Amino acid sequence: MRANSQSSTDAARERFEPVLRAAGESADALGTELFAVVDVLDSSAGLRRALTDPSREGQDKAQVMTDVFGGKVSSDSEDLLAGLARARWSTDRDIADAIEVLGTDAVLASAEAAGTLLDVETQIFSVIRLLAANRELRLALSDKSRSIEDRAGLLENVAGGRVASQTGLLLQRALGNRRAPTLTAGLVRLNEAAAARRQQLVATVTAAVPLNQGQRDRLSDILHRAYGRGVQLNVAVDPNVVGGVRIQIGDEVVDATTLSRLDEARRRLAG
Missing domain, CATH: 1.10.225 (NK-Lysin)
Incomplete structure (x- = not known):
C-alpha cells in the first residue's frame, strides 16, 4: 500500500484492537462479517470508488457505508467501516485490502483469546x-x-x-x-x-535432516540476536539441501552450510 492507505490501515487496526480484546473468542464473528464486506467491495468497483473518492466529504462516504452495510453487520463492525470510509485511500482497492487485514486480525484475536x-x-x-x-x-x-x-x-x-x-x-x-x-x-x-x-518473526528453515532440539535452540538464539525479537522456527526437511540449512524470513534468505556460517551472517546483518 502507498502512504495514505497504509496510514489509514494502521490507524484502523489500532482503533479496532480494544474491540477485539473485549470480544475475546467471539472476535471470529467480527472477522466473518468483515470478510463478507470485502467480498461485496471486490464485486463492486462503483461502491469502492464512492467510498474512497477524495472529493467527497468523509461523513458523506461514511453514510454510504452505513446505507449499504447498516443492519447487516454488528455495531462494532459498522463503526469500524464508517471510520474506514472517512479515511484517505491511495486507490479504491486499498479499502477492501484493509478490511481483509482487519478480518484476519479478528480471527487471530479469537484464537489468541482461546489460547490456540x-x-x-x-x-x-x-x-x-x-x-x-x-x-x-x-x-x-x-x-x-x-x-x-x-x-x-x-x-x-x-x-x-x-x-x-x-x-x-x-x-x-x-x-x-x-x-x-x-x-x-x-x-x-x-x-x-x-x-x-504473537510478536514473533517467522523463519522457514529447510534442512537436509531434522534439527535436534539443541540445534533449534542455537538457531533461535542466533536469529533472536540478529533481528532483536523472538523468532518462530518452522522447520522443513529436504534431502536436496546437502550439509546445511536454508533460512527465509520474509523476503530475506540466508543460506548457511554450517551454524558457524549462520553466526557470521548474523554479525554482518548486525553491522
Whole structure:
C-alpha cells in the first residue's frame, strides 16, 4: 500500500484492537462479517470508488457505508467501516485490502483469546508444507468446479482432520482470496500474521535432516540476536539441501552450510 492507505490501515487496526480484546473468542464473528464486506467491495468497483473518492466529504462516504452495510453487520463492525470510509485511500482497492487485514486480525484475536494461536500458526504451516510436496493436492485445490467449502474440507483433512475453528475459517478464506498470487503465498501471509500477533518473526528453515532440539535452540538464539525479537522456527526437511540449512524470513534468505556460517551472517546483518 502507498502512504495514505497504509496510514489509514494502521490507524484502523489500532482503533479496532480494544474491540477485539473485549470480544475475546467471539472476535471470529467480527472477522466473518468483515470478510463478507470485502467480498461485496471486490464485486463492486462503483461502491469502492464512492467510498474512497477524495472529493467527497468523509461523513458523506461514511453514510454510504452505513446505507449499504447498516443492519447487516454488528455495531462494532459498522463503526469500524464508517471510520474506514472517512479515511484517505491511495486507490479504491486499498479499502477492501484493509478490511481483509482487519478480518484476519479478528480471527487471530479469537484464537489468541482461546489460547490456540500457536496451534493455528502450526496448522497453517503444516498445510504449506503439504502443498509444497503434493502436486495432486495443489491441483485439487485449484479445481474451480469444486466449491470453496469442499476444497476447504479437503485442506482441513490433510492438515489432520481436526483443526482449530479459526484455522478452518482462515483456510477457507485463503482459498477464495484473490489478493495473493497463489494459495501457498496467501497461507504464508496468514502464517506470518499469526506469528506477528504473537510478536514473533517467522523463519522457514529447510534442512537436509531434522534439527535436534539443541540445534533449534542455537538457531533461535542466533536469529533472536540478529533481528532483536523472538523468532518462530518452522522447520522443513529436504534431502536436496546437502550439509546445511536454508533460512527465509520474509523476503530475506540466508543460506548457511554450517551454524558457524549462520553466526557470521548474523554479525554482518548486525553491522
